[in-house]
Amino acid sequence: xxxxxxxxxxxxxxxxxxxVATFDxxxxxxxxxxxxxxxxxxxxxxMSTYSCRPTPITFAQNLTRHFGGARIYVKREDLNHxxxxxxxxxxxxxxxxxxxxxxxxxxxxxxxxxxxATATMAARFGFKCTIYMGEVDVQRQRPxxxxxxxxxxxxITVTEGTRILKDAIxxxxxxxxxxxxxxxxxxxxxxxxxxxxxxxxxxxxxIGQEARKQILEQAGGLPARVYxxxxxxxxxxxxxxxxxxxxxxxxxxxxxxxxxxxxxxxCRLSSKDSSIGVAQGxxxxxxxxxxxxxxxxxxVAAGLDYVGVxxxxxxxxxxxxxxxxxxxxxEVVDALSLTIQKEGLIPALESAHAFAQAFxxxxxxxxxxxxxxxxxxxxxxxxxxxxxxxxxxxxxAFIKEKAEGYHA
Amino acid sequence: xxxxxxxxRLKQKEILLMTHIVLGYPTFxxxxxxxxxxxxxxxxxxxxxxxFSEPIADGSVILHANQKAxxxxxxxxxxxxxxxxxxxxxxxxxxxxxxxxxxxxxxxxRFVDTMAENGLQGAxxxxxxxxxxxxxxxxxxKYRLSPVFIFSPTTSDERMNYLGxxxxxxxxxxxxxxxxxVDTDFSRQLEDYxxxxxxxxxxxxxxxxxxxxxxxxxxxxGKVDIAVIGxxxxxxxxxxxxxxxxxxxxxxx
Numbered sequence: 001x002x003x004x005x006x007x008x009x010x011x012x013x014x015x016x017x018x019x020v021a022t023f024d025x026x027x028x029x030x031x032x033x034x035x036x037x038x039x040x041x042x043x044x045x046x047m048s049t050y051s052c053r054p055t056p057i058t059f060a061q062n063l064t065r066h067f068g069g070a071r072i073y074v075k076r077e078d079l080n081h082x083x084x085x086x087x088x089x090x091x092x093x094x095x096x097x098x099x100x101x102x103x104x105x106x107x108x109x110x111x112x113x114x115x116x117a118t119a120t121m122a123a124r125f126g127f128k129c130t131i132y133m134g135e136v137d138v139q140r141q142r143p144x145x146x147x148x149x150x151x152x153x154x155x156i157t158v159t160e161g162t163r164i165l166k167d168a169i170x171x172x173x174x175x176x177x178x179x180x181x182x183x184x185x186x187x188x189x190x191x192x193x194x195x196x197x198x199x200x201x202x203x204x205x206x207i208g209q210e211a212r213k214q215i216l217e218q219a220g221g222l223p224a225r226v227y228x229x230x231x232x233x234x235x236x237x238x239x240x241x242x243x244x245x246x247x248x249x250x251x252x253x254x255x256x257x258x259x260x261x262x263x264x265x266x267c268r269l270s271s272k273d274s275s276i277g278v279a280q281g282x283x284x285x286x287x288x289x290x291x292x293x294x295x296x297x298x299x300v301a302a303g304l305d306y307v308g309v310x311x312x313x314x315x316x317x318x319x320x321x322x323x324x325x326x327x328x329x330x331e332v333v334d335a336l337s338l339t340i341q342k343e344g345l346i347p348a349l350e351s352a353h354a355f356a357q358a359f360x361x362x363x364x365x366x367x368x369x370x371x372x373x374x375x376x377x378x379x380x381x382x383x384x385x386x387x388x389x390x391x392x393x394x395x396x397a398f399i400k401e402k403a404e405g406y407h408a
Numbered sequence: 409x410x411x412x413x414x415x416x417r418l419k420q421k422e423i424l425l426m427t428h429i430v431l432g433y434p435t436f437x438x439x440x441x442x443x444x445x446x447x448x449x450x451x452x453x454x455x456x457x458x459x460f461s462e463p464i465a466d467g468s469v470i471l472h473a474n475q476k477a478x479x480x481x482x483x484x485x486x487x488x489x490x491x492x493x494x495x496x497x498x499x500x501x502x503x504x505x506x507x508x509x510x511x512x513x514x515x516x517x518r519f520v521d522t523m524a525e526n527g528l529q530g531a532x533x534x535x536x537x538x539x540x541x542x543x544x545x546x547x548x549x550k551y552r553l554s555p556v557f558i559f560s561p562t563t564s565d566e567r568m569n570y571l572g573x574x575x576x577x578x579x580x581x582x583x584x585x586x587x588x589x590v591d592t593d594f595s596r597q598l599e600d601y602x603x604x605x606x607x608x609x610x611x612x613x614x615x616x617x618x619x620x621x622x623x624x625x626x627x628x629x630g631k632v633d634i635a636v637i638g639x640x641x642x643x644x645x646x647x648x649x650x651x652x653x654x655x656x657x658x659x660x661x
Contacts, residue, residue, distance in 0.1 A: 014540055016558070018582060021563070160475070170462055292514070293461040
């Protein structure tokens with residue numbers, strides 16, 4: 001591997017020796033595909049016939065009126081097949097797996113969206129599939145576990161460590177170092193060793209390419225600000241990429257959890273609680289202690305509940321090109337509720353972080369200003385968490401009744 | 409220097425034994441007793457693993473030992489102080505094994521300086537290939553310590569030569585794909601791989617991953633210079649307590 005994927009001082013490929021040859025092959029396959037114009041065409045073709053690309057942008061007329069400031073547009077990644085931007089990355093990597101001639105895919109998942117997308121791709125392309133998911137996330141995202149299993153994937157509950165996304169990534173690596181001859185690890189976000197950050201953001205860049213064109217056509221100009229939530233950072237990079245050279249304020253929104261002051265959050269770039277480190281094969285800002293041990297993170301949204309962040313985003317945080325903010329669990333649930341009521345849109349809890357931050361800023365802007373929010377996924381999967389957040393009595397009664405039905 | 413110690417030792421013994429412990433597991437006191445019985449059972453060198461929260465190259469046995477040591481309050485400072493005592497007490501060479509973030513957060517040169525000052529002789533950092541390890545390699549060279557690099561069955565001949573140029577002390581050959589603590593098939597295929605390793609470097613060769621009984625070590629005699637016992641002693645401590653370690657080691661050769 002000659003180019004080791006550095007973005008200023010972030011990124012790299014801190015690989016155990018056993019994986020070096022596997023990564024050399026992956027870099028080679030990816031570069032060849034990237035230089036082949038037919039590859040991107042094939043990718044776009046599949047995304048437009050199997051998924052729902054181009055996804056539209058929606059003018060949020062009622063929210064715009066409600067806040068009385070900027071005109072709010074929403075990029076509808078929730079309309080992808082399987083309900084999130086994750087499909088973009090997964091189908092792209094699936095095409096590479098075919099080129100490599102491998103027969104099995106593995107993936108980590110937090111919210112379950114990446115796991116479902118991977119299991120779907122595996123079913124479609126005829127690959128065997130194993131998904132690693134932390135025990136905490138299995139609990140909070142049970143419907144996605146059900147779908148992954150129906151899709152033929154083996155779902156392995158990870159009981160190590162903090163039992164969330166990072167632990168699922170570790171277990172995926174442990175599987176991969178044993179089975180790399182037949183198996184590709186479909187990493188779900190723009191993190192990990194090179195070439196994953198570059199490769200995942202390359203496939204996700206389809207979001208921004210479409211959105212930039214659409215907003216110019218529909219809104220008649222560039223947005224003043226673009227908002228996206230940041231877990232690992234793949235939907236944010238995918239959306240922001242197309243606007244990097246424009247006079248557009250790019251805002252990444254991290255999981256503020258119970259509030260920055262409580263320490264129970266997952267803010268790597270918008271808090272002072274993180275520091276530069278190397279784990280899971282790459283260098284970036286991590287939420288870690290002074291010894292370099294990773295800390296527990298917290299978020300209502302499993303997909304943002306992660307200790308590290310894309311090295312590409314870490315670079316833009318340092319250059320100041322992207323601004324990073326935090327939205328708390330409570331702000332997110334409120335924003336979600338408002339969006340459902342005003343627009344009939346149901347963003348995932350992850351995506352609702354972007355909405356929450358946009359709602360904080362929109363009132364102070366003018367109707368001449370356009371803002372674009374990336375709705376990275378749909379919220380159906382969060383029904384249990386959202387029902388709990390609203391303490392919905394009818395839902396609780398239904399669940400009790402359902403449970404009794406199984407005892408009968 | 410580590411390499412000359414090993415070569416001298418190899419004049420007296422057909423194969424050397426390297427063992428591994430996780431610092432602070434089950435406790436620092438018990439870890440000390442384990443080292444004591446390993447040394448008196450004739451172990452030739454040891455790796456002392458500083459626990460890390462994300463040990464991706466380790467299988468469940470060592471992973472759990474890492475997690476439990478951290479949960480009981482093992483810090484990098486405690487590990488370093490403990491290693492100092494150990495290196496002062498026992499004659500054999502000790503190496504640190506840990507993941508790169510532990511060194512990186514401590515400060516690479518500061519970490520290497522501390523190792524040298526406390527009598528450690530080298531380090532194994534499984535997630536740090538030489539391409540990413542410029543600062544580490546310079547510091548190890550400056551303090552005359554041995555950076556130990558790893559060969560694996562997927563490593564090409566060309567890359568073995570490359571890694572061999574950076575390695576000091578010995579080369580750690582991983583017996584198979586996968587993580588630590590899983591069985592290895594001691595077969596003809598392994599033999600062929602070890603022939604490749606031998607022709608790539610003049611450094612002594614250690615073989616680890618899945619070595620757990622006398623038959624494995626008999627197989628390795630004449631093929632490598634050092635047999636590495638890793639997860640098996642932790643498994644033994646978990647099952648039979650620290651008292652079982654000495655007898656187990658004595659029966660290996």
